[in-house]
Amino acid sequence: MANSRSGDKLLDRVVRILESFTATEPRLSIAEIADRAGLPAASAYRLVDDLASQGLLLREDGGVRLGIRLWELANRASAARDLRQIALPYLEDLNQLLRQHTQLSVLHQDEVLILERLSRPGAAANQAHVAGRLPVHRTSMGMVLLAYAPAHVLSGYLARHEEAVVERHGDIRRVLAEIRRTGHATFDGFLDDTTTGAAAPLLDRSGHAVAAMGVVVPRGSDALPAVVMALMTAARGASRDLQAMGDPRISH
Amino acid sequence: MANSRSGDKLLDRVVRILESFTATEPRLSIAEIADRAGLPAASAYRLVDDLASQGLLLREDGGVRLGIRLWELANRASAARDLRQIALPYLEDLNQLLRQHTQLSVLHQDEVLILERLSRPGAAANQAHVAGRLPVHRTSMGMVLLAYAPAHVLSGYLARHEEAVVERHGDIRRVLAEIRRTGHATFDGFLDDTTTGAAAPLLDRSGHAVAAMGVVVPRGSDALPAVVMALMTAARGASRDLQAMGDPRISH
Numbered sequence: 001m002a003n004s005r006s007g008d009k010l011l012d013r014v015v016r017i018l019e020s021f022t023a024t025e026p027r028l029s030i031a032e033i034a035d036r037a038g039l040p041a042a043s044a045y046r047l048v049d050d051l052a053s054q055g056l057l058l059r060e061d062g063g064v065r066l067g068i069r070l071w072e073l074a075n076r077a078s079a080a081r082d083l084r085q086i087a088l089p090y091l092e093d094l095n096q097l098l099r100q101h102t103q104l105s106v107l108h109q110d111e112v113l114i115l116e117r118l119s120r121p122g123a124a125a126n127q128a129h130v131a132g133r134l135p136v137h138r139t140s141m142g143m144v145l146l147a148y149a150p151a152h153v154l155s156g157y158l159a160r161h162e163e164a165v166v167e168r169h170g171d172i173r174r175v176l177a178e179i180r181r182t183g184h185a186t187f188d189g190f191l192d193d194t195t196t197g198a199a200a201p202l203l204d205r206s207g208h209a210v211a212a213m214g215v216v217v218p219r220g221s222d223a224l225p226a227v228v229m230a231l232m233t234a235a236r237g238a239s240r241d242l243q244a245m246g247d248p249r250i251s252h
Numbered sequence: 253m254a255n256s257r258s259g260d261k262l263l264d265r266v267v268r269i270l271e272s273f274t275a276t277e278p279r280l281s282i283a284e285i286a287d288r289a290g291l292p293a294a295s296a297y298r299l300v301d302d303l304a305s306q307g308l309l310l311r312e313d314g315g316v317r318l319g320i321r322l323w324e325l326a327n328r329a330s331a332a333r334d335l336r337q338i339a340l341p342y343l344e345d346l347n348q349l350l351r352q353h354t355q356l357s358v359l360h361q362d363e364v365l366i367l368e369r370l371s372r373p374g375a376a377a378n379q380a381h382v383a384g385r386l387p388v389h390r391t392s393m394g395m396v397l398l399a400y401a402p403a404h405v406l407s408g409y410l411a412r413h414e415e416a417v418v419e420r421h422g423d424i425r426r427v428l429a430e431i432r433r434t435g436h437a438t439f440d441g442f443l444d445d446t447t448t449g450a451a452a453p454l455l456d457r458s459g460h461a462v463a464a465m466g467v468v469v470p471r472g473s474d475a476l477p478a479v480v481m482a483l484m485t486a487a488r489g490a491s492r493d494l495q496a497m498g499d500p501r502i503s504h
Contacts, residue, residue, distance in 0.1 A: 054267050066330045078323045
């Protein structure tokens with residue numbers, strides 16, 4: 001048990017070190033890593049060394065980065081990869097036809113986790129980054145994921161975030177029922193005043209959302225009805241492929 | 253030091269567990285994990301539990317999978333992601349124009365590691381998978397990466413793989429010089445008798461390959477010269493963007 005206990009602690013420290021790297025700060029000094037991971041400098045130094053010798057981190061002139069081996073191990077067998085592979089041709093279709101950013105996301109630990117994002121030079125502003133997170137109740141993708149979530153996932157989320165959700169949406173169950181009735185969600189200016197987000201669900205065989213596809217358009221765009229129709233069409237195609245593959249699933 | 257030593261061992265076991273999942277076998281039982289990672293069943297069970305509680309693994313009805321948290325940590329700040337982001341619009345252009353599989357790869361630990369692959373229904377056969385590996389001297393991407401590698405990387409590779417390389421290519425230095433002279437590599441039927449691979453390098457400011465872009469076409473295709481020209485054009489565009497970004501680099 002002593003072994004398990006120290007193992008658990010070490011893993012915890014390793015995860016905290018990996019967590020200290022972000023999209024905007026992908027390269028850190030050991031002092032920064034120690035600070036962010038809440039570790040004494042000496043342990044941070046030793047652990048970075050151990051992780052680098054496994055290829056999980058990479059020591060460069062300018063500091064430390066995540067290693068390519070970590071990327072490889074995480075990507076070659078992940079459910080995220082399967083989902084992305086299925087959705088990518090449909091995302092590309094939307095990106096080409098609509099000339100706007102298109103994205104794929106899942107509900108994970110009460111947030112929207114972006115699995116893929118195809119950008120478009122000159123398209124509307126967009127806050128999403130691959131492997132980034134967005135708040136569920138403030139994105140159209142999040143609202144779609146919630147509307148089509150299994151009952152226990154929805155009630156758990158609402159219990160944990162009731163105040164914020166009600167403040168934003170009022171009668172949330174009515175809002176979600178309307179999303180299910182129309183098969184999509186559109187919301188204006190949730191994360192950015194100048195844009196409208198639209199989203200549609202990728203459904204498994206039981207009718208629950210495995211993922212959501214979203215498009216961001218300039219607010220007030222006349223093209224919104226056409227964008228929504230394209231999005232729902234693409235999401236249906238991807239849902240069919242997903243169901244044929246036997247429902248790759250991401251835990252909530 | 254005792255701590256460092258046991259930490260090192262635990263990390264080693266963790267990496268072996270993560271390594272046991274592959275693209276073709278993404279879901280394993282604990283017995284399979286123990287077997288592949290060379291661990292006693294009890295330690296495998298305990299470590300899988302620890303990893304699952306961190307979200308790095310996911311326990312499902314059918315067995316164990318890599319967790320979405322691992323994917324997120326590995327992707328949000330990795331050099332692979334930067335490279336992919338830069339190259340993706342060019343890969344999409346090629347995929348649309350040529351209607352063939354297009355891919356992006358780097359040289360890593362003496363192998364070609366695939367960072368991205370855009371597929372095309374009905375296109376030529378292709379052995380590459382995202383986060384999969386291919387042999388350097390048997391792929392056009394690998395030969396391009398070698399031709400444009402820094403001198404110490406090339407000589408190290410040749411020293412370690414001389415026999416296989418010479419058997420396949422004879423005077424390898426002449427073959428690589430020819431690749432550098434023409435700016436691309438094409439090889440017939442290396443991995444598949446029915447296809448030809450073509451590749452061009454993404455170069456950093458010092459003229460070394462950071463990555464390679466590749467296209468696979470049916471062997472004997474009349475379109476090969478046009479495919480090569482499109483590929484070289486796309487690779488130059490991506491190289492320019494890469495250099496403007498300050499050379500995201502993947503260790504060799």
